Amino acid sequence: MTDSITIRRPFDSHVHLRQGAMLRAVTPITAQKFFSAIVMPNTDPPIDTTEAAAAYKEEIMAAVPEGSTFEPLMTFYLTKNLSPAEIAKGFSGEASAKVYAVKSYPYGATTNSQWGYRSILEAKDVLREMERVGMPLMLHGEVHLNDHDEEEDPYEGERLFVEDTLPRLLDAFPRLKISLEHMSTAIAADFIEKNGAEGKLVATITPTHLLYDRRQAFSGGYRTLIHMKPLVKRREDRERVRALAQRGLPFVSAGSDSAPHPESKKFSSCVTFGVFCSPAALEMYTGVFDELGALDKLENFLSINGPRFYGIQPSEERITLIKKDWQVTEPVITSEGVKVWPIGHVQHGLGNEVIRWQVKR
Numbered sequence: 001m002t003d004s005i006t007i008r009r010p011f012d013s014h015v016h017l018r019q020g021a022m023l024r025a026v027t028p029i030t031a032q033k034f035f036s037a038i039v040m041p042n043t044d045p046p047i048d049t050t051e052a053a054a055a056y057k058e059e060i061m062a063a064v065p066e067g068s069t070f071e072p073l074m075t076f077y078l079t080k081n082l083s084p085a086e087i088a089k090g091f092s093g094e095a096s097a098k099v100y101a102v103k104s105y106p107y108g109a110t111t112n113s114q115w116g117y118r119s120i121l122e123a124k125d126v127l128r129e130m131e132r133v134g135m136p137l138m139l140h141g142e143v144h145l146n147d148h149d150e151e152e153d154p155y156e157g158e159r160l161f162v163e164d165t166l167p168r169l170l171d172a173f174p175r176l177k178i179s180l181e182h183m184s185t186a187i188a189a190d191f192i193e194k195n196g197a198e199g200k201l202v203a204t205i206t207p208t209h210l211l212y213d214r215r216q217a218f219s220g221g222y223r224t225l226i227h228m229k230p231l232v233k234r235r236e237d238r239e240r241v242r243a244l245a246q247r248g249l250p251f252v253s254a255g256s257d258s259a260p261h262p263e264s265k266k267f268s269s270c271v272t273f274g275v276f277c278s279p280a281a282l283e284m285y286t287g288v289f290d291e292l293g294a295l296d297k298l299e300n301f302l303s304i305n306g307p308r309f310y311g312i313q314p315s316e317e318r319i320t321l322i323k324k325d326w327q328v329t330e331p332v333i334t335s336e337g338v339k340v341w342p343i344g345h346v347q348h349g350l351g352n353e354v355i356r357w358q359v360k361r
């Protein structure tokens with residue numbers, strides 16, 4: 001039995017660090033374990049200029065604990081304001097922050113998605129420029145509205161995207177680098193296994209979609225701590241996504257999608273989408289790979305595939321995880337006294353959740 005594993009310091013290909021007091025509370029948690037991360041741009045207002053990305057990077061850097069070498073990698077939000085000219089400017093790193101990728105949110109589908117296009121296919125000029133300069137597109141791969149502006153069934157959004165939108169996008173922009181974020185369905189896993197290619201078409205997986213399915217989401221009332229987009233799906237979907245991770249393919253990596261929200265918004269009749277997982281994301285991934293008998297694939301998934309896609313060097317530092325049970329017992333509390341509840345929490349999770357691995361200190 002393996003009870004210890006040492007890997008290069010991991011990389012989070014998808015994290016929300018927010019702004020203000022929330023940012024100051026959650027940034028150190030990511031910085032403590034990950035050497036770098038792709039930071040999502042769905043702030044309010046959204047990050048869609050190089051200057052805004054530089055200012056946002058500065059705000060994050062001010063929250064990184066002293067002595068940490070953590071580097072946040074910035075992204076643009078694909079708003080209607082994002083111009084082709086800004087793509088080349090951001091990607092070349094002018095204004096003191098390089099912008100590594102563009103994130104697309106389907107209008108209305110998730111937290112702060114009100115600035116997105118209805119369909120990614122409407123953003124042709126920006127996509128053409130991204131294809132030209134080699135800047136990756138990160139996809140929130142769900143169809144949210146149909147042609148009559150009616151909401152689709154949220155359990156079907158990813159399937160519709162993968163079956164219809166994604167093939168059209170790949171046809172129209174054959175050289176565009178694409179990452180399908182937070183895969184949640186067997187259909188997406190099948191598509192990526194068949195069509196994925198290093199440096200070209202990649203995908204990320206969250207701990208939430210590896211650990212939970214919709215039965216747990218509805219067990220004993222609706223479990224709002226695991227309420228996110230894409231919604232967790234059927235057990236079979238979760239198993240298929242796990243099987244993809246287990247294969248250790250070079251185009252599949254960890255993107256936690258840690259997305260903190262204040263307690264008042266998570267325990268509300270109008271609950272927000274987003275799972276706060278950074279306090280235990282690394283440990284949860286390790287637990288899943290252990291269960292799958294795939295600990296030998298963990299380092300590529302956590303520490304190598306993500307950096308490679310974004311053109312940066314994997315970390316030379318190492319981190320050791322040991323097999324030892326623990327539980328998330330406290331919420332994170334911001335300087336304004338706002339509680340932020342993590343996934344897996346003993347009180348508000350799904351009951352007696354034990355995390356089997358921990359980082360060796």
Ligand code: NCD
Pocket residue numbers: 016042110111112140227228229230257259260273274275
């Ligand atoms: C994210 C958030 O809260 O910002 N929520 C989520 O459910 N995943 C937005 C996103 O990544 O969709």
Ligand code: ZN
Pocket residue numbers: 014016040257259
């Ligand atoms: Zn996200």
